[in-house]
Amino acid sequence: MDNIKESLRNVAVFGQGFVGLPLSLSFAMRGCNVYGVDVVENLVKDINKGITHHKEAFEGRTIQEILKEQLEEKRYRATTDGVLALKECNNIVVTVGIPIINGQHDLTDLVECTRLIGKNLKREDLVVIRSTVIPGTTEEILLPILEEESGMKAGIDFYLAYSSERIAEGKAFEEFAYMPTVVAGVNEESAKRAKELLEIVCKTDVLIASSIKVVETAKVFENVQRDVNIAMVQEFARFTEALGINIFEVIKVANTHKRVNLLVPGPGVGGYCIPNAYHYLEPKAKELGVNLDILKLSREKNAKLPEIMVNIMEKLLRGAGKTIEGAKIGVLGIAMKDYSNDDRISPPIEIIKILRKKGAKVLAYDPAVVTEYPFKVNSLEEAIKDAEGIMVLAKQKEFEDIKIDDIIGSLQKGAVIFDTKNLFEGFKDVLRDAGIIYKTI
Template identity: 30%
Template sequence: MPNVMEMSPEEIELAITKGKLVFSIYGLGWMGLPTACLYAEKGARVIGVDINSRVIERIRSGESHIEEPNLQVLIKNTINKNFRVASDIKEAASISDIMIIVVPTLINEKRKPDYSAIEKVSREIGLKMNQGCIIIVESTVGPGITDSIVKNALESSSGFKAGADFGLAYSPIRAMAGRALHDIRKYPRIVGGINRKSAEVASIILKAIVSGEIIYTKNIISAETTKLFENIYRDANIALANELSIFCEKSRIDFKEIKEAANTQPYCHLHEPGIGVGGHCIPYNPYFLIDVAEEIGVELKLTKNARKINDRMPNHIVKMIKRALRYCRKSLKRSKIAVLGISYRANVKEIKNSPAYKIVNMLLAKGAKVLVYDPYFRAQEMKEMHIPFTESLEKCIDGADCVVFTVSHDFFKNLNPKNIVRVLRKPACVIDGCRIFNPEDVKRKDVIYYGTGLGLQS
């Protein structure tokens, strides 16, 4: 059989579904595990590789370590059949035709990119990979990183030349945790290659699981930059919404009303304000571009400011809580504060960079008695993170001086605000960080409502 780089598109398609080409997926996290399962579902032979032994054991026993709808079924149907897991990067590389890198790319304390995982995995793959294979990088990286760090590590440890001896392509994952299977399957996919052949082979491989359009960029650097621009666009627009909503809170203007009216103009797309931005992408990825821009003497002022504005939102919410309590003639220190929601996003069990987590820690540091409830989490999981948590909503809000809604889980939206208000220790306040209630349903003579983008309503 010819190697994958020599096959025709039809031969690649057939060889994938017949299990004739071996895939290794490096990094079995929120994005890597769904990717591995989608290929296994198509009949491909897949080795999922991860350095975390707990992750490997869970998947090997047929369980998912992340809460992703429908993922569990895919694992059960394929694990230990055409999908196996391993921790030996080199061994997997030695028998693989197609290698997909989805390891974490992070920032350090100084907000500088940390590409150590991607460099390490590339170096190890290079030690054992075979001529004629293809490597597709799917982790989010700054412009030029695949062509420098990844390519150099692969070439120096293998002695092969990218583009001549093996294929190299970059295709960012544009999915969101909690809907990864759906997004990976359906969203259009960006692909850039070290040469035309690499991009074409990568696109055939991607098409096996992606029904969305495949969009070629001129090269790898453009594909890397596309993903970062998407994230920065979103971050900047959320920052704009947050900034304008703070203005509205002080001006007795309702941001929500203005947003709905303004967005009827076809070029206006005001986003939702909130308590800050969390998750795996936006809090990190803008720094990948900021770093490269600084190296070439370009200051990305708006990008940096957007990060600052969104990072300050948890602090703003704590100020809102303080102000509302003061209005009730209470202090933070003596108050019981019920925080409803710890996830970073609605209807998802994920706490990474959650602004709600930051708010809880700030309130605790100021001496408040905090109790957290979130229908997606169990008390045991929160214990490890030192979060005062209860699995009972009733216990959380009973006798609270202040209730803070941080995330618009459907569960919270379906609550009757009157039942919440009834059990509070009056005078009390409700802080609606995600505008899920009508203020009129909350307000009473001894209960005030404070909404983002609306301000204090007594």
């Protein structure tokens, strides 16, 4: 902890979201002095009070415990004052994202953040971009802004590098430390300096690639291949359904092959990373005149999954002599993936919107998600009481203790359960004996 080079000790991390906060704390835990910069005042206030809703942990301690410790040790503080952070720090890490709105990317946040950094850049500063970007962004858009605003030359007066962020939410601390990290710089010295900085947190390989575009592109490919894999297993799920066998078992069997890695189908593809990935490739592909038909189709198919899930539910209800209009449906899980508090681009939310549009009365329970919704309730009992149907859309730890008798006792006679997460698969016979129609994905 104490053998950190003096030039690497002060770190400013721009963006204090799902990536930026745990990354800042990772640097602080290793002895750096870290400013976590964000533009959202309430977020900064909460963080400085030790409040975060992220479900991260490291070596047996929760992110809340780590945050409190680092605030007390004064190695970390959040701020909206980017200028102050840039004055105090010569290592600058950017984790500000590029949102996709209706298929179009919006660079405003990233550009504004880069402009501020450029305006306040000092000689010898190191800037490392860790946001996921459209290949080419760092050198074609961000570098000119930094040079123009600072009046300095990248690679000579200051150092500029790109390092892809590969963590999965929920495993952030561990993956910052033990996932191989890739970096490239505008020149060799930039890459070398960025590698030294990243090695404070990354305890496994920090690999230097030949160019920034290679790292930017590899990151987007990593995410797109998951999107395509999921589109494929969704088709597999429709096939196994027609064949009358369980998709999760088939995937488990197929994955015993050492060179096969099928992902599991769910109610959709959510979060900030995978649904956005295709839209980061598309603009560059258009510019280059490259066809991405398979990737495009996979994205379109995955975007339609919430609608398909509702159609399946509607069919199940019909089979039970019920209509979706007016049906009381309890939803378990509204996070974009299992064991997460993240409800950005969340398929369960999309599904609920469609259900409501079709006239269903939806009550949803997810103990991890803090966002308020008109359909959200605070207990499982409220969600499922007298329900005619249940949809399980995301798993949370609390759901593992659910007693199947409580479910059976709460539901209306002849209710249906569409379990996209295989949560109650072990009880399928009990459910069927109780007259409940039970279906996995």
